[in-house]
Amino acid sequence: MPEIPLDPWLLTPGPLTTSAAVKAAMLHDRGSRDPAFLEIEARVRRRLVALVHGEESHVCVPIQGSGTFAVEAMLGTFVPRDGRLLVLVNGAYGRRMVTIAQRLGRSVEALEWPEDRAVEPEALARRLARAPAIDRVAVVHCETTAGVLNPLEEIAAVTARFGAGLLVDAMSSFGALPVDARALPFTALAASANKCLEGVPGVAFVLCRREELEAAGRRGDAPSLVLDLADQYAALERTGQWRFTPPTHVIAALDRALDELEAEGGPPARLARYRENMRILLEGMRALGFEPLLSPEIQAPIIATFAVPADPRFSFPRFYELLRERGYVIYPGKLTREPSFRIGCIGRIGPEVMRGAVAAVREVLAVMGVASGAPARATGAAA
Ligand SMILES: *Cc1c(COP(=O)(O)O)cnc(C)c1O
DSSP states (O other): OOOOOSSOEEOSSSSOOOOHHHHHTTSSOOOTTSHHHHHHHHHHHHHHHHHTTOTTTEEEEEEESSHHHHHHHHHHHHSOTTOEEEEEESSHHHHHHHHHHHHTTOEEEEEEOOTTSOOOHHHHHHHHTSSSOOSEEEEESEETTTTEEOOHHHHHHHHHHTTOEEEEEOTTTTTTSOOOTTTSOOSEEEEETTSTTOOOSSEEEEEEEHHHHHHHHHHTOOSOSTTOHHHHHHHHHHHSSOSSOOOHHHHHHHHHHHHHHHHHTHHHHHHHHHHHHHHHHHHHHHHTTOOBSSOGGGBOTTEEEEEOOSOTTOOHHHHHHHHHHTTEEOEEOOOSSSOEEEEEOOSSOOHHHHHHHHHHHHHHHHHHTOOOOOOSSOOGGGO
């Protein structure tokens, strides 16, 4: 998809590079109550449910804002006031769910793993077998902190076996990594327009099991008005309209982005493209001496983390700036334990962009006088 690169390529966890057509879809003003907009909005919601084959069981409730708004809405709506939430934590996004639940005044506890490891279903099963009883389990599908893919199917099976509800943050995986609501039991799953769906930021959504959403509405104990998914859904069903101003342009762009997902061949084709992007990135970076943090079995084809090189001439701010000058935007690391940086491989980019990024890294190392990207010590991948 070679388009004129007016903007730098965004090799980040979002917002991401989008197509010209997705951006062009925003060049219209549509009234929030106008049939032209309502038709787009209804189509987008239908298509998002269809992506997980949830037509029989789930509904899509959109919410204005970034992805975290949807996560907070999901926790506030589905963790009952007198319920208990268990969060599986192996990175910053899991920790964020704990913080949100605490702010909402919900009873919450965490099971934790290091940031370079996947969460373990067996440990979840051991905890669920004990008191006090857990009503809801929350997990991040792809933990974007390091790029770890968590075993969602196994987590869902264990959670269902113990009769708890599963709440998924699928922000950085939705649209590429497979989720099938017919086989994988989940109460709610939150995602946003601007990651693997390749739309623009401004709208997020939660796919909710209809019966549980309605039960949450009857409980009526969501602590926020704007982030009450049951109320948002009830209004949409009753009037076809949002309670508060919808991001009309963003939703039109998402509709266009969903056309492109379909044209590409759906999530399997998108996943294949991202896998190839990731392969080119890892191979190229390894050839320069860099070491990916994660072992291949848990590396999601979304974003890779690299420890900073041992060479004292390496400076991340300089590295970032020199890559930016060459048209590639990367991302600082988010690891708590060591300095690192991240390079994403999602968005409207293909192999030629990834090869260009690796070539730019090689050039920038030479400019900085850094002979090798090798870190001070072997990281997790070698262990
Ligand atoms: C991007 C992301 C979010 C949402 O972040 P926002 O900045 O609020 O859009 C949440 N969880 C995960 C795993 C993410 O990758």
